[in-house]
Amino acid sequence: MTTRRIRRAAVAAALAAGVAACSAPGSGADGGGGSAASVVIGVSTEPDTLSPLLGYGKDGNSKIFDGLLARDADLKLKPALAAALPEVSDGGRTYTYTLREGVKFSDGEPLTARDVVFTYRTVLDDRTNNTAKSELDAVQEVRAAGDDKVVFRLKYPYAAFAARTVLPIVPEHVAGEQDPNTGSFNTEPVGTGPYVLTNWSKGEKLTFKANPHYWGGAPKVKTLTMAIIPDDDVRATRLRSGDLDGAVLPPNLAATFEDDENRRTYEAKTYDFRAVTLPTANEVTGDPAIRRALDAAVDRQAMVDKILDGAGSPAYGPLPGDDPWFTKDIVRPHDLAEAERILDEAGWKPGKDGVRVKDGRRAAFTLLYPSGDKVRQDHALAYASDAKKAGIEVKAESATWEVIEPRMKDDAVLAGFGSVGDPDFGLYTLLHSSLAGDGFNNMARYDNPAVDEALDAGRRGQDPAAREAAYDRLQRELVKDPGYTFLTHIDHLYVLADRWKGLTTQREPHEHGFASGPWWNVEDWQPVS
Amino acid sequence: MARLAGRRALFAAPVLTVVTFGVFAIAAASPFDPVKAYAGPAALGADQETLDRLRDNLGVDRSFVTRWWDWLTSALTGDFGHSTVMRQPVAQVIGERLGWSALLCAVAFGVAVLLGTLLGVLAARRPGSVTDRAVTSLAYGLEAAPVFWIALLAVWLFALQWGVLPAGGLTDTASEHVTAGQVASHLVLPAGVLAVSQLPWFALYVRQGVADALAEDPVRGARARGLSERTVLLGHALRCGLLPVLTLIGSRVPELITGALLVETVFSWPGIAAATVEAATAVDFPLLAALTTLATAAVLAGNLLADLLYGLFDPRVKFSDM
Numbered sequence: 001m002t003t004r005r006i007r008r009a010a011v012a013a014a015l016a017a018g019v020a021a022c023s024a025p026g027s028g029a030d031g032g033g034g035s036a037a038s039v040v041i042g043v044s045t046e047p048d049t050l051s052p053l054l055g056y057g058k059d060g061n062s063k064i065f066d067g068l069l070a071r072d073a074d075l076k077l078k079p080a081l082a083a084a085l086p087e088v089s090d091g092g093r094t095y096t097y098t099l100r101e102g103v104k105f106s107d108g109e110p111l112t113a114r115d116v117v118f119t120y121r122t123v124l125d126d127r128t129n130n131t132a133k134s135e136l137d138a139v140q141e142v143r144a145a146g147d148d149k150v151v152f153r154l155k156y157p158y159a160a161f162a163a164r165t166v167l168p169i170v171p172e173h174v175a176g177e178q179d180p181n182t183g184s185f186n187t188e189p190v191g192t193g194p195y196v197l198t199n200w201s202k203g204e205k206l207t208f209k210a211n212p213h214y215w216g217g218a219p220k221v222k223t224l225t226m227a228i229i230p231d232d233d234v235r236a237t238r239l240r241s242g243d244l245d246g247a248v249l250p251p252n253l254a255a256t257f258e259d260d261e262n263r264r265t266y267e268a269k270t271y272d273f274r275a276v277t278l279p280t281a282n283e284v285t286g287d288p289a290i291r292r293a294l295d296a297a298v299d300r301q302a303m304v305d306k307i308l309d310g311a312g313s314p315a316y317g318p319l320p321g322d323d324p325w326f327t328k329d330i331v332r333p334h335d336l337a338e339a340e341r342i343l344d345e346a347g348w349k350p351g352k353d354g355v356r357v358k359d360g361r362r363a364a365f366t367l368l369y370p371s372g373d374k375v376r377q378d379h380a381l382a383y384a385s386d387a388k389k390a391g392i393e394v395k396a397e398s399a400t401w402e403v404i405e406p407r408m409k410d411d412a413v414l415a416g417f418g419s420v421g422d423p424d425f426g427l428y429t430l431l432h433s434s435l436a437g438d439g440f441n442n443m444a445r446y447d448n449p450a451v452d453e454a455l456d457a458g459r460r461g462q463d464p465a466a467r468e469a470a471y472d473r474l475q476r477e478l479v480k481d482p483g484y485t486f487l488t489h490i491d492h493l494y495v496l497a498d499r500w501k502g503l504t505t506q507r508e509p510h511e512h513g514f515a516s517g518p519w520w521n522v523e524d525w526q527p528v529s
Numbered sequence: 530m531a532r533l534a535g536r537r538a539l540f541a542a543p544v545l546t547v548v549t550f551g552v553f554a555i556a557a558a559s560p561f562d563p564v565k566a567y568a569g570p571a572a573l574g575a576d577q578e579t580l581d582r583l584r585d586n587l588g589v590d591r592s593f594v595t596r597w598w599d600w601l602t603s604a605l606t607g608d609f610g611h612s613t614v615m616r617q618p619v620a621q622v623i624g625e626r627l628g629w630s631a632l633l634c635a636v637a638f639g640v641a642v643l644l645g646t647l648l649g650v651l652a653a654r655r656p657g658s659v660t661d662r663a664v665t666s667l668a669y670g671l672e673a674a675p676v677f678w679i680a681l682l683a684v685w686l687f688a689l690q691w692g693v694l695p696a697g698g699l700t701d702t703a704s705e706h707v708t709a710g711q712v713a714s715h716l717v718l719p720a721g722v723l724a725v726s727q728l729p730w731f732a733l734y735v736r737q738g739v740a741d742a743l744a745e746d747p748v749r750g751a752r753a754r755g756l757s758e759r760t761v762l763l764g765h766a767l768r769c770g771l772l773p774v775l776t777l778i779g780s781r782v783p784e785l786i787t788g789a790l791l792v793e794t795v796f797s798w799p800g801i802a803a804a805t806v807e808a809a810t811a812v813d814f815p816l817l818a819a820l821t822t823l824a825t826a827a828v829l830a831g832n833l834l835a836d837l838l839y840g841l842f843d844p845r846v847k848f849s850d851m
Contacts, residue, residue, distance in 0.1 A: 038703050040702045040703050048569055048614065048615070048616055049616045051616075054616070055571055126582055126586075127586060129567070129583055129586050129587070131568040131569075131571035131572065131575050131579055131583070132571060132575075132579075133579060133582075134575070134576050134578065134579050181586070181616075182611050182616065182618075186616040186617070187616070187617060198705060199705060201625075201699060201799045202615070202617075202622075202625060202626065202799060202804075203626070203793075203797070203798075203799040203800075203803045203804065204698055204699055204797050204798070204799035205698065205702060205797075207705050223703070223705070225702055225703055227697075227698065227702045227797065228797060229697070229797050230794065231794065231795065233681065234681070234684070234696075234697065234795055234797075237681075237684055237685065237688070237689060237696060238688075238696045238697055238702075240689060241688045241689050241692065241696045243688075243695065243696050243697070243698075243701075243702050244702060400560070401565065401573075402560040402561060402562060402565075403560070417573075429576070435576065438576045438577045438578075439572075439575050439576045439577040439578075439579065439580050440572065440573045440575065441576050441577075511570055
């Protein structure tokens with residue numbers, strides 16, 4: 001061996017050692033390396049506020065707070081701050097909750113019925129800038145009966161009301177001293193939940209510590225960090241570098257972790273649908289024949305396969321196919337011939353340029369989609385191309401919500417919605433004619449007396465069988481006169497290091513990331529031996 | 530010198546007032562709806578009554594002139610109002626973030642100026658040499674590369690491939706305390722990327738300035754007198770060649786701020802830049818006005834700094850003439 005070669009080898013060895021020494025120790029690179037008692041999650045959006053009075057955690061799953069009730073993995077209601085499910089009396093107009101004994105806020109003060117009453121009254125106060133106040137519209141009065149009983153009086157019998165009481169409860173002795181809109185409670189919350197916020201570095205991360213005095217037992221995961229990383233690629237990169245234990249990712253990036261044996265991908269089924277609104281006022285989209293033809297002409301399965309990479313399912317209505325409330329036999333095939341037959345029968349005859357015409361009117365309309373949303377854009381383009389095969393011209397056009405909103409009355413919109421908890425929550429606001437064009441409710445201004453009747457029956461009925469029959473009627477009616485073309489239900493994807501056992505996901509609403517995902521019950525996680 | 534600074538400060542007051550008025554006017558004319566921005570995604574599920582109630586509570590329908598006057602008068606008493614989008618007092622929003630942005634920008638700027646000058650001098654020493662060509666083409670290449678792209682590349686290389694530096698954040702994501710050591714190691718990548726994006730301007734200006742100076746009579750005279758190459762280069766040529774750079778320092782401040790925005794986004798750096806964008810798209814008047822005032826003040830201060838440096842270093846310039 002010549003001197004030169006020895007020297008070269010020595011340099012190479014030194015370099016290798018140097019690089020190894022530099023690689024950040026203890027950063028838990030390659031997943032699996034970090035402690036199971038600490039979890040770091042990457043999410044895309046930061047909450048504006050952590051105050052339930054302004055809407056934080058209103059659907060449950062807040063780490064800092066608890067509601068009277070909570071949901072289990074199957075979204076069934078279970079008691080949380082209440083000792084049991086509510087007693088319903090007065091024909092469904094009075095709900096009485098008894099509080100669990102011995103629950104304390106993280107500052108040591110006991111929870112009482114007054115805190116519950118304060119929370120609901122403040123949310124219902126017109127001066128509180130809560131965006132979801134209308135969800136509690138049914139409440140006429142809430143009052144305390146002693147230290148451990150809360151009584152809600154409703155304006156009308158409301159079967160789904162119990163599902164609203166997952167709303168987090170705040171301590172009156174802290175939040176009551178401040179203006180709910182601007183007070184420091186927004187950033188320094190105090191609750192009864194499994195975790196206590198220890199630090200919120202705005203724009204960077206939120207750090208939580210396990211609450212050792214949690215009434216549900218001290219969590220095994222001792223620290224929980226939510227890192228705010230808006231960019232999908234950066235989030236995936238930091239997950240790969242071992243900086244994060246888990247993250248929410250779009251399908252194409254989640255797929256890059258498929259072969260990683262230290263990480264698992266979780267697909268959460270959702271109520272999150274993509275649909276095209278077909279405005280009733282528009283003379284083309286308002287025509288039932290056009291609506292039915294479009295419904296038959298769209299190839300939903302192709303959208304799931306091509307746009308969502310298989311991470312989703314075809315939507316035959318607002319409820320997903322495997323939901324207990326879903327009417328199984330409304331599943332219908334992609335049938336172009338049927339679409340053409342419907343249009344022929346209704347007098348829409350093929351015109352010169354291939355677009356059908358009736359009474360001198362072309363079967364054409366504009367479909368708006370929010371700019372920057374790739375998934376919706378792909379849906380819109382696929383929809384336009386499917387419609388074209390049936391002789392209907394759909395002009396897909398991107399715009400911001402500021403532009404879309406005033407045009408929602410006449411132009412179709414590629415919309416996305418979906419609520420969890422009860423069919424009433426999502427369906428009533430989507431379809432009831434009394435809410436036509438009310439903000440973003442019933443965007444298509446759908447107006448169908450049979451559907452209205454079914455919605456009312458579903459809302460007020462107390463008997464589960466009667467409610468089921470009502471939602472069954474509604475879904476069949478919606479097939480006969482589809483005011484929306486439902487396209488897909490979208491799965492939400494999460495990639496997580498494999499250091500805990502028995503993780504689950506809940507069925508998720510349209511919004512996701514912070515409260516949902518496999519970490520919906522991080523307080524119950526158990527380390528792998 | 531003090532008189533110059535004083536005059537500029539006097540001049541700054543009306544400029545700042547006009548700028549804040551402009552911010553309110555432009556924000557009022559923008560198509561963004563403050564109510565929707567306040568409600569966030571929840572707006573898409575809200576009914577009209579809720580939106581109307583929020584509109585009322587937030588006082589969105591008052592004219593922008595009224596809001597501007599209210600903001601200005603309370604700002605003069607030290608109350609910068611309440612940021613609607615952050616649900617925090619404006620002073621707190623800025624207080625929590627400004628320091629980190631300032632640290633990032635200052636380090637990046639320092640590195641860019643020093644390294645840029647060094648590279649510029651190296652290149653200027655022998656125009657056309659290998660060093661010169663390497664520095665020049667590197668500088669032009671970096672000038673054309675988007676900051677965002679450089680940042681992602683840096684993350685990929687240093688955090689992913691080599692694993693030597695953290696990919697983002699102010700401290701390790703799991704750590705709960707902000708320590709100097711952690712911040713220092715997390716600062717390397719974002720500040721480095723920001724510095725690299727600013728570096729070409731300084732390198733190219735210094736190279737040009739020094740090369741020109743080297744060809745001028747005074748330098749040739751110095752050489753002829755037998756002074757060492759080092760004295761000639763650093764004492765004569767660099768001093769002349771640096772003059773245009775001093776102007777550049779002032780004018781790079783706005784670019785530094787926009788560059789910082791992208792860098793802060795990629796590296797989840799909890800600075801002021803992300804808040805600025807959010808304030809703008811959310812038509813958060815109080816926050817936006819305060820941030821714009823800050824940015825304007827930074828630009829004015831940058832210009833003043835450039836002029837002061839010019840006066841100090843260029844014997845031909847007198848402060849009394851400026």
